[in-house]
Amino acid sequence: MSDVYVMGVDMIKFGRFPDRSVPNIGAEAALMALDDAGLGIQDMQALYCGNLGQASGMVGQRILQEIGQTGMPVVNVANACATGATAFREAWMSIKAGMYDVVLAVGVEQMGKGLLGGAGTGDGIPKEGLLGSGTMPCVFAEAGMEHAKEYGTTFEQFAKISVKNHHHSTMNPKAMYQIETPLDDVMNAEMISYPNTKLMCSVNVDGSAAAVLVSEKKARELGMARAVKVRASAMASDPYTDRDLVMPDVNACTRLAAKDAYEQAGIGPEDVNLVELHDCFATAEMLHYENLGLCKDGEAGKMIDEGHVELGGKVPVNVSGGLLSKGHPLGATGIANIYEICTHLRGEAGKRQVEGAKIGMTHVIGLGTACGIHILEKTS
Amino acid sequence: MSKPLPVVDYLKIPEKGEPYLEGYRCKKCGATYLGERNVCSKCFARDEMEVIRLSDKGTLHSFAIVYRSFPGIDVPYVSAIVDLEGGGTIKGNLINIEPDPDKIKFSMPVKVTFGDALGRKDKEGNSYLSYFFEPI
Ligand SMILES: [Zn+2]
Numbered sequence: 001m002s003d004v005y006v007m008g009v010d011m012i013k014f015g016r017f018p019d020r021s022v023p024n025i026g027a028e029a030a031l032m033a034l035d036d037a038g039l040g041i042q043d044m045q046a047l048y049c050g051n052l053g054q055a056s057g058m059v060g061q062r063i064l065q066e067i068g069q070t071g072m073p074v075v076n077v078a079n080a081c082a083t084g085a086t087a088f089r090e091a092w093m094s095i096k097a098g099m100y101d102v103v104l105a106v107g108v109e110q111m112g113k114g115l116l117g118g119a120g121t122g123d124g125i126p127k128e129g130l131l132g133s134g135t136m137p138c139v140f141a142e143a144g145m146e147h148a149k150e151y152g153t154t155f156e157q158f159a160k161i162s163v164k165n166h167h168h169s170t171m172n173p174k175a176m177y178q179i180e181t182p183l184d185d186v187m188n189a190e191m192i193s194y195p196n197t198k199l200m201c202s203v204n205v206d207g208s209a210a211a212v213l214v215s216e217k218k219a220r221e222l223g224m225a226r227a228v229k230v231r232a233s234a235m236a237s238d239p240y241t242d243r244d245l246v247m248p249d250v251n252a253c254t255r256l257a258a259k260d261a262y263e264q265a266g267i268g269p270e271d272v273n274l275v276e277l278h279d280c281f282a283t284a285e286m287l288h289y290e291n292l293g294l295c296k297d298g299e300a301g302k303m304i305d306e307g308h309v310e311l312g313g314k315v316p317v318n319v320s321g322g323l324l325s326k327g328h329p330l331g332a333t334g335i336a337n338i339y340e341i342c343t344h345l346r347g348e349a350g351k352r353q354v355e356g357a358k359i360g361m362t363h364v365i366g367l368g369t370a371c372g373i374h375i376l377e378k379t380s
Numbered sequence: 381m382s383k384p385l386p387v388v389d390y391l392k393i394p395e396k397g398e399p400y401l402e403g404y405r406c407k408k409c410g411a412t413y414l415g416e417r418n419v420c421s422k423c424f425a426r427d428e429m430e431v432i433r434l435s436d437k438g439t440l441h442s443f444a445i446v447y448r449s450f451p452g453i454d455v456p457y458v459s460a461i462v463d464l465e466g467g468g469t470i471k472g473n474l475i476n477i478e479p480d481p482d483k484i485k486f487s488m489p490v491k492v493t494f495g496d497a498l499g500r501k502d503k504e505g506n507s508y509l510s511y512f513f514e515p516i
Contacts, residue, residue, distance in 0.1 A: 132459035141444030
């Protein structure tokens with residue numbers, strides 16, 4: 001099976017674009033990724049498009065209606081917050097399978113403001129606030145409090161994650177926000193679901209990201225200088241755990257995908273130079289230090305306290321600013337984080353560059369549950 | 381006034397006696413589910429489910445204190461995950477406790493109680509019976 005390379009990748013600056021259409025936002029990133037690869041839409045053999053909000057709306061085809069209707073096969077995917085990673089992975093698989101040499105993956109989302117989560121409609125009466133809360137800040141607060149129960153993790157430690165990611169985003173011009181949020185500001189912000197304050201919740205933004213994936217043969221033809229090798233593409237759904245059907249388990253699913261990813265790449269967590277992981281809430285990031293094996297179980301609090309996950313630390317996490325500050329356009333997130341890693345591996349990340357980065361990892365998780373992990377490696 | 385309806389289908393309101401929560405337990409592996417089902421997602425056994433009455437006692441596994449919810453929902457409240465004695469995990473509101481993280485203790489014993497669903501009615505005007513958790 002051919003190795004797969006990212007030949008072009010880019011994202012738009014995340015923001016709010018209520019006057020634009022979803023395909024129009026997606027088309028912008030698609031063109032940017034094509035330019036980055038030095039290729040045109042006519043060179044693409046297939047398109048894998050991720051979007052949640054218009055999952056039945058043929059967004060991929062409508063993107064091509066904006067940038068070039070070549071007649072190529074288009075597959076639209078939806079997989080909660082793992083949607084973008086799923087589109088990328090489908091593209092990867094098509095090359096692995098030997099079907100194509102050059103394919104395009106796009107992730108795009110246009111979000112409303114406000115709370116995400118089950119409003120509990122359907123038969124009978126609304127269940128929200130009656131049988132607990134299905135809002136995302138609460139669901140991830142409960143997941144974080146499980147860690148607090150086990151290891152004594154504190155509100156302040158969770159809050160520090162948000163301080164870190166907001167700090168990182170001040171160096172990322174494509175992030176939604178570039179503002180420092182000192183610890184006091186984070187802890188004293190409006191409480192949404194304890195222990196997640198407003199500054200510990202990801203930002204709902206519009207955005208898109210895209211990648212051109214190619215076979216090894218094609219990569220050699222085009223030149224390897226800026227190519228990034230895909231060392232692993234792993235995906236898992238939630239395996240049975242005792243509380244999973246009541247309390248979505250983001251841990252077991254991530255651990256399953258991480259194990260597969262490390263095995264595919266033939267490396268261990270100690271070989272990873274930077275990670276973009278799914279910090280939909282500050283409480284979630286804490287869990288994934290352990291789930292991804294960046295530290296031992298119970299040591300996540302220490303990772304943030306001792307600065308190991310900051311830029312300049314042992315394994316910087318979310319130097320893009322993460323979903324907390326860069327923003328979280330659901331369907332775009334899983335390709336935007338691949339853009340971030342590739343940018344570091346290419347040595348093009350400017351002020352936030354992780355020096356000497358050779359191997360990076362991306363992780364997303366969509367409740368329901370889908371986890372997607374990619375390991376990427378510098379080629380030259 | 382007609383009888384209140386159960387807020388979820390696994391809340392049972394018998395003609396005589398107290399309301400209770402009903403579970404389905406896999407006879408092969410012991411996995412416990414809320415609501416009717418035929419196949420076990422843990423061990424994949426088919427048609428091995430038995431209907432059980434879930435305990436009205438349990439311990440607090442995890443919680444969050446909800447300050448922002450959807451419009452019209454009273455806040456703050458405690459959203460709680462409770463492990464029931466003898467198996468089964470359920471989620472609900474923990475009531476009769478201050479919504480203060482220092483007052484809420486992990487693993488604290490709680491009991492499952494039943495009461496009106498905070499005055500909520502459906503389109504036909506029916507009342508509902510819900511379950512809650514209270515500290516013991
Ligand atoms: Zn079973």
